[in-house]
Amino acid sequence: MERLDQLFVLLKKIILQFAESFLPAPLLPFLSILVSITAIAIFAPLTMMYLTWLERKVIGRMQNRFGPNRVGIYGLLQPIADGIKMLTKEDVIPLGADRVTHFLAPVAVVVPSLLLFSVLPFGRNMTAVNLDIGLLFFIAVSSIGTLAIFMGGWASRNKFSLLGAMRAFAQMISYEVPLVLSVVTVVMIVGSLSTEKIVEAQSGWGGLRWFVFTPWGFVGFMLFFICSVSEVNRTPFDIPEGESEIVAGFHTEYSGMKFALFYMAEFLGAFAYSAMAATLFLGGWQGPLLPSWLWFGLKTFCLVFTMIWLRGTFPRFRVDQLMSYAWKFLFPMGLSNILAAGIWYHTPFPLSFIFATWILLLSFIGLSRLNPTGTRLERRTYRFAE
Amino acid sequence: MELFFYLLATLTLLGALGAVLLKNLVHCALSLILFFAGIAGFYILLQAEFIAAVQILIYVGAVATLVLFAIMLTQNVIGETTLKGLGQNRWWALGISLVVITVLVRAIQHQTLPSFLPEGRVTTNEIGHTLVTTYVLPFEVISILLTGAMIGAIVVAMETKKNKQQATGDRRRT
Amino acid sequence: MIPLSHFLTVSAVLFAIGLYGVLARKNAVIVLMGIEIMMNAANLNLIAFSRFLPANRLTGQLFALFGITIAAAEVAVGLALVIAIFRMVKTIEVDRIEKLKG
Numbered sequence: 001m002e003r004l005d006q007l008f009v010l011l012k013k014i015i016l017q018f019a020e021s022f023l024p025a026p027l028l029p030f031l032s033i034l035v036s037i038t039a040i041a042i043f044a045p046l047t048m049m050y051l052t053w054l055e056r057k058v059i060g061r062m063q064n065r066f067g068p069n070r071v072g073i074y075g076l077l078q079p080i081a082d083g084i085k086m087l088t089k090e091d092v093i094p095l096g097a098d099r100v101t102h103f104l105a106p107v108a109v110v111v112p113s114l115l116l117f118s119v120l121p122f123g124r125n126m127t128a129v130n131l132d133i134g135l136l137f138f139i140a141v142s143s144i145g146t147l148a149i150f151m152g153g154w155a156s157r158n159k160f161s162l163l164g165a166m167r168a169f170a171q172m173i174s175y176e177v178p179l180v181l182s183v184v185t186v187v188m189i190v191g192s193l194s195t196e197k198i199v200e201a202q203s204g205w206g207g208l209r210w211f212v213f214t215p216w217g218f219v220g221f222m223l224f225f226i227c228s229v230s231e232v233n234r235t236p237f238d239i240p241e242g243e244s245e246i247v248a249g250f251h252t253e254y255s256g257m258k259f260a261l262f263y264m265a266e267f268l269g270a271f272a273y274s275a276m277a278a279t280l281f282l283g284g285w286q287g288p289l290l291p292s293w294l295w296f297g298l299k300t301f302c303l304v305f306t307m308i309w310l311r312g313t314f315p316r317f318r319v320d321q322l323m324s325y326a327w328k329f330l331f332p333m334g335l336s337n338i339l340a341a342g343i344w345y346h347t348p349f350p351l352s353f354i355f356a357t358w359i360l361l362l363s364f365i366g367l368s369r370l371n372p373t374g375t376r377l378e379r380r381t382y383r384f385a386e
Numbered sequence: 387m388e389l390f391f392y393l394l395a396t397l398t399l400l401g402a403l404g405a406v407l408l409k410n411l412v413h414c415a416l417s418l419i420l421f422f423a424g425i426a427g428f429y430i431l432l433q434a435e436f437i438a439a440v441q442i443l444i445y446v447g448a449v450a451t452l453v454l455f456a457i458m459l460t461q462n463v464i465g466e467t468t469l470k471g472l473g474q475n476r477w478w479a480l481g482i483s484l485v486v487i488t489v490l491v492r493a494i495q496h497q498t499l500p501s502f503l504p505e506g507r508v509t510t511n512e513i514g515h516t517l518v519t520t521y522v523l524p525f526e527v528i529s530i531l532l533t534g535a536m537i538g539a540i541v542v543a544m545e546t547k548k549n550k551q552q553a554t555g556d557r558r559r560t
Numbered sequence: 561m562i563p564l565s566h567f568l569t570v571s572a573v574l575f576a577i578g579l580y581g582v583l584a585r586k587n588a589v590i591v592l593m594g595i596e597i598m599m600n601a602a603n604l605n606l607i608a609f610s611r612f613l614p615a616n617r618l619t620g621q622l623f624a625l626f627g628i629t630i631a632a633a634e635v636a637v638g639l640a641l642v643i644a645i646f647r648m649v650k651t652i653e654v655d656r657i658e659k660l661k662g
Binding site: 101131132133136137139140141143144146147150151154166169173176191192193 | 412413416419435436439440442443446447448450451454455458509510511
Binding site for chain 2: 561562563564565566567568569570572573574575576577578579580581583584585587589590592593594596597600603604607608610611612613617618621622624625626628629630631632633634635636637639640641642643644646647
C-alpha cells in the first residue's frame with residue numbers, strides 16, 4: 001500500500017540512485033530537477049491529448065452521437081492521428097503579420113501553462129517544486145497567458161483576431177479579480193501560500209475537513225470554478241473565440257502546430273485550474289484506500305468532466321452579460337465571502353457556521369435581487385438597412 | 387549564478403532599451419514586459435521570491451495590460467502604428483542620461499559597499515506580520531491611495547454625455 | 561557570489577534608460593513607460609540593499625512592495641489621463657498638447 005502510494009517518488013529515487021553511480025555529485029541536484037521536469041513534460045501533453053479525446057467523446061454522447069471511434073479501439077488512438085495531422089499541416093503566416101510576435105505568441109501561451117504544473121501537489125510528496133509562495137506563483141504565472149493571447153491576436157493583423165484578443169483581455173482581467181478573492185479565504189484560514197500546507201490543513205475527520213464543506217469554502221469553490229472556466233476561455237465563457245461571431249477569435253490566423261499549441265494551452269489550463277480547485281477546496285490528494293495520486297487524479301477528472309459538461313449544456317454568454325456577471329455578482333460575492341471566512345476564523349464552531357452561512361445567504365439573495373434579471377436593451381436603430 | 391546574472395542583465399537592459407527606442411508602440415509595450423520579467427528574475431536571484439511573484443502579478447499581469455489597452459484606445463488599432471520617432475530634444479536627453487549614468491556609476495565605485503551575504507531568508511509570514519504591525523499606517527495609507535487612484539482613474543477616463551455626443555458627432559462627419 | 565555593486569550598476573543604467581525615454585520620446589504612453597522603468601530600477605536597488613544588509617532585510621522588501629503599489633496606482637491614473645487627453649485633442653504626442661482649455 002505504502003509502496004503503491006509512493007510509486008512515483010520511489011521511481012525518482014531509483015533513477016537518482018542509479019545516476020549516482022556514474023555522475024559527479026554537484027550534478028545530482030540538476031538531475032533531480034531534470035527528472036521532475038521530464039515527468040511534467042511527458043505528463044502534460046499526454047493529459048492534453050486524452051482530454052481532447054475525452055471532450056469529443058463526452059460531447060458526442062451528449063449530442064447523441066458516438067464521437068471518434070475509427071482510429072483504435074473506442075477511438076483511443078485518435079489524439080495521435082490528430083497530432084500527426086497537425087504536424088504535417090502547412091504553417092501559414094499571413095503576409096501582413098508581424099512575424100516575430102506571431103511566432104512568439106504560441107510559445108508564450110504554452111510556457112506559462114506548463115509552469116502551472118510545477119506547484120501542483122499530485123500526491124503525497126509529489127509536488128515538483130514545493131514553493132513557499134506556491135499559490136501566488138500559480139496566480140501570477142496564469143496571468144501571463146493573457147498577454148500571449150493578445151500578442152497572437154495583434155500580430156495576426158486580422159480584425160477578428162484583434163477583436164478576439166481584446167475580448168480575451170477584458171474577460172480574463174475581469175475574472176481574475178473574483179478568482180483571487182476566492183483564493184484569499186483559503187490563505188486566510190490556512191495561513192500559508194504553500195500548496196502542500198493547504199492540503200495538510202484539510203486532513204482528518206474522514207474528509208469532512210475539506211474546505212468545500214464549510215460555508216465560505218463552498219462559495220469560494222463555486223467562485224473559483226466559475227472563474228477558472230472563464231480564465232481558460234471555455235464555453236459558456238468562450239466569447240474570445242466565439243465561432244458564430246468572430247470566426248475563431250485570437251487564433252484565426254494560426255494553423256498547424258502553432259494552432260495546436262494554443263489548443264494545448266487551453267486544455268492544460270483547464271486541467272491545471274481543476275487540479276488547483278481540487279487542491280484548495282477538495283482536500284487535494286487525500287482520501288481513503290486508493291493511492292494519493294489516484295485520488296488527486298479522480299478529483300481533477302471530476303472537475304474537468306464538469307467543464308466539458310458545461311460546454312455541452314450552456315449557450316454562450318453575451319459580452320455585456322459576461323462583464324456584469326463578473327463585476328456585479330462574482331466580485332461582491334467574493335468580498336462577502338472574505339468577511340464570512342474572517343468570522344469563521346474568529347468565532348467558536350457552531351456559531352461560526354451559522355453566522356457565515358447567514359452572511360453568504362443574505363449577500364447571495366441580496367445580489368440576485370439587486371441585479372436585474374432581464375436586461376432591457378436599447379432599441380436598435382439600423383443605419384443602412386432601413 | 388554569475389552566468390544567470392549576466393544573462394538576466396542583458397535581457398533586462400535589452401527590454402528597457404527596446405521599450406524606449408522601438409518605433410512600433412505595441413513592440414515597445416511587449417519589450418517593456420520583457421523588462422518587467424527580467425526585474426522579477428533579479429528579485430528571485432536576491433531571494434525575494436514573494437516580491438518577484440508580486441512583480442509578475444502586478445506588472446506583467448496588470449500594468450502591461452493597462453498600457454496595451456491605452457495603446458489600443460489611442461492609436462490606429464490595426465496596421466502600422468509606427469511613430470514619427472524621437473523629438474528634437476533627443477540629443478539633450480542622451481546627454482543627460484549619459485551624465486546620470488556616469489555620476490551614478492562613479493558614486494557606486496567609490497563607495498565601500500557591504501560584501502557579506504547574511505544567512506536566512508525572509509518568509510512570506512514575516513512580510514505579512516510586519517505589514518499589519520509595524521507598517522500598518524503606511525499600509526492603510528497605501529490602500530486609501532489605491533482607492534483614490536482607482537476612483538480618479540475611472541472618473542477621468544469615463545465617457546461623459548457631452549464628449550460622447552461629440553465623439554458620435556465626429557464619427558458622423560467623417 | 562555577485563557583488564552588490566553589479567546590481568546597483570544595472571539599476572543605474574536602467575534608471576538612465578528610463579530617463580532617456582521620458583525626455584526624448586514624444587508619445588505620452590512611452591513617457592509613462594519610462595517612468596515605470598525608473599521606478600523598477602529604484603525597486604531593484606531597494607531589494608539589492610535588503611539582501612546585503614542583514615538588519616534591514618524586511619524593510620527593504622516592504623518598501624519595494626509599497627513602491628510597486630504606488631507605481632500601479634500611478635500608471636492607472638496616468639493612462640486614464642492619456643485617454644482623456646486623447647478624447648479631447650485627438651493626439652497623445654506631448655509636444656502637440658498645448659491647449660489649456662478643453
